[in-house]
Amino acid sequence: MTTLALAGNPNCGKTTIFNALTGSRHHVGNWPGVTVERRSGTFESPAGPVEVVDLPGTYSLSARSEDERIASQFVADPSVDLIVNVLDASNLERNLYLTTQLLELKKPMVFALNMMDDVERQGATIDLEVLGALLGGPVVATVGNRGDGVDALKAAIHRVVAGADPSLDPCQWPPRVTYGEDFEGEVRKLAQELRRDEKLTEELPARWLALRLLEGAPDGLEQVRTSHARQAIDLQLQASRTFLEGHLGADCGTLIAERRYGFSRGLVKEVMTRQGGQGRTATDRIDAVLTNRILGIPIFLALMVVMYTLTFVVGRIPQDGIASGFAWLHDAAAARLPAGELTSLLVDGVIPGVGSVMVFLPVIMILMGCVSFLEDTGYMARAAFVMDRLMHLMGLHGRSFIPLIMGMGCNAPAIQATRTIEARSDRFITILVSPLISCSARLPVYILLAGAFFTPFKGAMAVVAMHVLGFGLAIVVGKVLRLTLFRNENTPFVMELPPYRLPVLRTTLLHMWEKGSVFIRKAGTVIFAGATLVWFLSNYPGITNRAWAAELHAQEEAVRAQHLPEAEEKEKLEDLAFAHHGRIMNSSLAARFGHALQPVFRPILDPDRTRTESWKDGVALTAGFVAKEIVVGTMAVVHQARAEAPEGLEGSPLQQTLRERSGLTPLTALAFMIFTLIYTPCLGTVGMILKETRSWRWTGLSVGYGLALAWVLSWGTVVIGRFLGFA
């Protein structure tokens, strides 16, 4: 099978070309050891199947970022037979910079001159024949989002693979970019030293490696470090650098970049003819509004409101549908299967567990669709441009704003959305602070406690305060991380503002589908395992107690024997089941765990050491580690009071119980809320953090600092509150 690497700048339309080439036959994974997506697919050519690997979009191959390192390593790999270089024809000069580096590899190349429609609209023409002759490979004009030129591209690939055109033998090519006599002399000397180590030049052209060394590319230096000819190479490298810098008046990196741009500028002059000057483009006119000094921020915020509404309000509709589907499944299974441990596992463990994963699917897919849409139109870069000043204050990048805001709905997809942040340090800080943003699953906990312990007005203030506190902490923690763990990673902001383009619906849909399935696979397994574990902990050993089961059965029979009206009978039976459940729960492993945790929570939830029921908080908070959605439900079971308010009454029985019997006070309830805000939001989020950082260390840090910060701040609240005379 022939392997083809698809290389190009960000925003050159590479992904649409990839999709057009491979159709639906592709696979998305990760490059080994990193979180950069690896797309590959196949198509049939007359010479057999061709594997297409989509490289991360990069501006160069200097290996100074994760993306560049992967791209340069892969294109240089001997398994790559052919490089297809996608070029944005409307931005040819800068796009050709990458090409100058690819050409040094001396591999067969095909050039896809994409976005040709933009060029035509600007009234310019490009001579493909001349360009092809100068670059040494066939040039095909394409318009990726319309699929134009894709067949011609496939044909050109086939011609090169089949070797139909002997003039395209790359080994015969003279170097395309020449760096001037002095420079070339030094390159030759260095190449000679490199050839001393056959292992180095066996797979890579010596010239490519020599240029990388002069450029100071980290991976080139790394390769040489282990060579036996290292000393000779190092000596020559130092000598060459000193000579060139003294002679040509600039460092090698600058000289190389200048020569490459000289080449690409000359090429563009040769092949491109413009009619008339460039007027204001459509992008200029759109930007006059969207990044306007006065309108820019209001428009951005309005778009955020639309996106949030679409995701978490409209997304609610299918979400509720899925939830009621699972509720129906639960009821149906409970009614039909004989009572027992296995049924309980299925009905109370597996079905709600799967359900709790599936309900997130619509939200994730809509949010990822929105992100992909904004990215593909080019607006994402503008959003970062508009918000960067603010985000920079908290040590973050303009692109971090969208994940943080979306975290108010759900942290897990917010962490998935950090993929759009390029630099590692910006991305990791955003991932680490996102769990502090109060998500919608925490709201019911606040409402329960605020409603039980505060007046409506104070309660509302407390709920708002939790959200503000979350954002405030995200700012502080972000800044602290930037100044400590990430202080050495200074990343450039330098960001292209690509022309606005209409996204291709197919690409957006594919993206939504990919992100959705990744979520189900990664976060899903974690949530599912967690739900099963919670079921086990809260049912054993009570569920095996035959005497209790027999008791319940006898009580149920007694109720049925009374021949009450149907509604009343149903209610009584439910009460019995609820009491039975509570009995199992309160003697379960989870309850024992809650007792064990009592000393940990005592300073914040039981400062007077008078509460007998404080272990119940431990149970609820431990369950909340799996998902905040189950905190209220767990509290209802352990306190044996329903969380739903009866009709016509204000406040639920659970709120009444909490207020009157649990021993919690307004101050400790506030501490409970603060703890809920700060500690790990849910296992799904932990799963996403693990997936996006690919590191147990960072995941552990996230969980660890969350728990520590939650404890310290709620403890501080209690101490200061008591000092000020609150109870």
Add this chain to the structure above:
Amino acid sequence: MSHVGTRTLSDLQPGEEAVVTEVLAKGKIRHRLLEMGFIRGARVKVEKLAPLGDPMELVIKGYHLSLRREEGQCILVSEES
């Protein structure tokens, strides 16, 4: 080319154009700027500033790009070469 430029890119007002004379930044940022087209003699125009005054939008090599002002301060420019 002589080192006449003492103005930096960040000193330019929106709408002003200049020529890059030297990139003072070091390390990663220097290489990134070079790769993006900030080489000696390149024409660059300040298009506008972001609503909060930072970053700035530039046109270089026929495309649009944004830079933080602290990065712009590392690029020396002169009116004409």
